[in-house]
Amino acid sequence: MKLFERKQVFANNMLWGVMIISLLCYGCSKDVKAEHSGSAPAVPAVNVVGFKTVRKDFSDVISMVGTLEANESVNIISEINGTIEKINFEEGQYVKKGDILFQIEKKKLQASYDQAMANLKLAETTAQRYENLVINKAVSQQEYEQSVATLESNRAALDLVREQLEDATVTAAFDGFMGERFVSVGQFVAQGTRLSSLFNQDPIKVGFHLPERYLSDVEIDQTIEMKVDAYKEKEYEGEVYFIDPKIDELTRTVLVKAQVDNPSGELREGTFANVNLIISVTKNALAIPERALIIKGDKVFVYVVKEDQTVEMRSIQEGKRLDGMVIVKEGLKEGEVVVTEGYQKIGPGATVNVRLEDMSEKKLYEII
Numbered sequence: 001m002k003l004f005e006r007k008q009v010f011a012n013n014m015l016w017g018v019m020i021i022s023l024l025c026y027g028c029s030k031d032v033k034a035e036h037s038g039s040a041p042a043v044p045a046v047n048v049v050g051f052k053t054v055r056k057d058f059s060d061v062i063s064m065v066g067t068l069e070a071n072e073s074v075n076i077i078s079e080i081n082g083t084i085e086k087i088n089f090e091e092g093q094y095v096k097k098g099d100i101l102f103q104i105e106k107k108k109l110q111a112s113y114d115q116a117m118a119n120l121k122l123a124e125t126t127a128q129r130y131e132n133l134v135i136n137k138a139v140s141q142q143e144y145e146q147s148v149a150t151l152e153s154n155r156a157a158l159d160l161v162r163e164q165l166e167d168a169t170v171t172a173a174f175d176g177f178m179g180e181r182f183v184s185v186g187q188f189v190a191q192g193t194r195l196s197s198l199f200n201q202d203p204i205k206v207g208f209h210l211p212e213r214y215l216s217d218v219e220i221d222q223t224i225e226m227k228v229d230a231y232k233e234k235e236y237e238g239e240v241y242f243i244d245p246k247i248d249e250l251t252r253t254v255l256v257k258a259q260v261d262n263p264s265g266e267l268r269e270g271t272f273a274n275v276n277l278i279i280s281v282t283k284n285a286l287a288i289p290e291r292a293l294i295i296k297g298d299k300v301f302v303y304v305v306k307e308d309q310t311v312e313m314r315s316i317q318e319g320k321r322l323d324g325m326v327i328v329k330e331g332l333k334e335g336e337v338v339v340t341e342g343y344q345k346i347g348p349g350a351t352v353n354v355r356l357e358d359m360s361e362k363k364l365y366e367i368i
Contacts, residue, residue, distance in 0.1 A: 045351040046351070049340050055285065058322065061277060062279060065273070067206070068270060071200045072199070076101065076198060077194055078167075079191060085106075090178070093177070093178050097174050103170070127147040130144040173198065202262045203238075208257075215254055217277075218243060219240065223239060230271065287326065289325060292338045299315055305337040305352060309354070314332070316332055
């Protein structure tokens with residue numbers, strides 16, 4: 001009996017163990033099924049840089065180095081001998097045409113003028129008297145002619161002294177800025193001494209040498225664009241006004257000059273300038289950055305960002321490459337966004353976060 005009871009207890013324990021294990025397995029299988037029946041986790045979007053395609057004007061240009069020249073410039077020279085009595089300007093000052101710049105002492109000149117005037121009056125009286133006398137044959141014809149010659153000589157002497165008096169007052173020949181002053185008050189200057197300089201730099205001129213093979217590409221009133229190192233962020237525009245009729249036999253170039261507005265006076269004579277002579281313009285060219293291109297064999301592709309922020313790889317037909325940009329002939333529309341940085345991390349259908357770059361102000365040139 002006892003043996004039977006032990007067997008019965010053992011059988012009951014085995015039954016309960018099987019039931020517990022079955023329940024555990026069932027629960028685990030439900031968890032596993034539930035886990036497999038759920039959706040897969042989303043793939044995170046990739047951060048990229050994009051560019052919205054735009055239409056821009058594309059210019060064919062000839063690029064050269066030029067030198068700025070003042071519109072008008074003169075060295076101010078003393079026309080007479082004398083002592084500097086007054087100086088009426090500061091170096092760099094803006095002056096108007098006719099302003100008195102230097103006054104040279106003129107007391108001696110005034111005395112010479114008074115003497116010349118007296119001599120002229122005496123000569124006029126003598127010549128008039130001899131004219132009456134020669135009619136009555138009281139003097140010879142030769143004496144009369146001599147009196148007339150003396151009269152003319154005294155007139156010339158008076159004109160000379162009058163001119164010297166005028167030259168003692170040195171005035172500005174045109175509106176402009178004064179240059180360096182080379183003399184001081186009280187200094188004696190001889191005729192021909194350089195006193196200062198005067199510059200008119202609005203508009204300012206830029207001269208550059210064009211290779212003769214491009215002579216047919218330049219004409220009067222043609223547009224040029226110019227930059228100088230002192231103002232690297234600024235671009236100046238001007239027009240051609242002079243084409244030298246003679247070609248330099250040594251350099252095989254022709255001198256061309258253009259005028260550029262310079263109301264602020266910031267452009268200075270002698271400055272080097274980078275000049276672009278615009279010879280043709282293509283209007284409304286569709287352009288993207290060159291770095292957006294993906295080259296595969298003889299084909300060119302770009303990643304285009306769609307409205308749902310996924311990308312597609314699209315074949316395009318490229319045109320001219322210029323200054324880091326490329327003209328797109330076919331395959332893109334204005335306003336579409338192409339990936340310019342980060343496309344190495346994505347593939348067709350990938351989801352992206354796009355940060356747009358702004359190149360709307362970039363001008364397009366092809367230097368030929």
